[in-house]
């Protein structure tokens with residue numbers, strides 16, 4: 001799976017994914033109005049607004065990018081209706097030829113992880129039939145429970161030729177509270193990195209493993225170390241834009257060949273029209289604002305590669 005994603009990254013010359021993290025506060029009035037006219041101010045109405053918003057953005061950017069990363073929490077807050085909008089979004093993006101990184105950050109004891117893996121990247125058996133429930137191409141995974149909590153994801157990954165991105169060093173301000181703690185003189189994120197390499201050794205798909213790592217853009221000095229520790233691991237790099245990560249900060253996440261990392265931006269793209277830089281587009285043309293924000297992000301990143 002990672003090889004196919006890399007092909008698409010090379011074709012588009014865009015090592016990015018657009019984070020589809022819709023909040024109602026980002027959705028322009030005319031879209032909200034349309035959804036509420038049909039479904040009222042209900043969970044269905046909110047889900048419809050999210051779907052219309054996502055579709056417009058995807059229609060404006062799909063030809064420029066290799067992938068999207070919907071964050072499931074943004075959908076889950078509207079319950080089952082929100083999850084339907086998530087599924088609709090995943091399917092639509094795949095129809096448009098995009099790789100979908102489901103951002104659900106799952107991880108539990110082995111048997112529970114197995115069910116999560118089935119739901120997101122696997123096939124669920126119902127009688128004699130099998131169904132792909134969420135059907136995303138990649139999934140983010142939380143490794144806190146250790147090998148038996150991660151292995152079921154790796155197994156499904158192998159069976160189905162899917163991919164994972166496992167949290168190694170996250171972008172948020174408190175990420176060091178646990179992740180930077182020294183254990184036998186080495187920070188925890190380095191120990192997790194070693195494990196990610198081990199878990200991924202059996203899942204090579206060309207030069208890179210289908211088991212990737214999440215490495216935040218906001219800690220470039222740590223990215224440099226992690227890049228060396230994990231030469232054949234693809235990095236999903238969030239934290240560019242809204243969280244303050246810059247193109248210069250991203251450079252250490254990439255290998256010499258310009259590969260090795262895919263950079264996410266969510267608010268910076270989907271809510272672009274709300275920022276001063278793209279305000280000229282206005283709410284009516286939010287899709288065009290997102291398109292321009294993608295073009296600018298790609299130019300900015302390619303400048304340092």
Ligand SMILES: O=C(O)c1cc(=O)[nH]c(=O)n1[C@@H]1O[C@H](COP(=O)(O)O)[C@@H](O)[C@H]1O
Nearest residue numbers: 071140170171214216238242243265266267
């Ligand atoms: O796994 C992630 O994607 C993730 C890991 C991390 O360390 N930091 C991080 O921000 N994320 C996700 O990346 C997205 C960042 O959104 P923006 O800050 O709006 O670009 C959100 O969906 C976060 O949940």
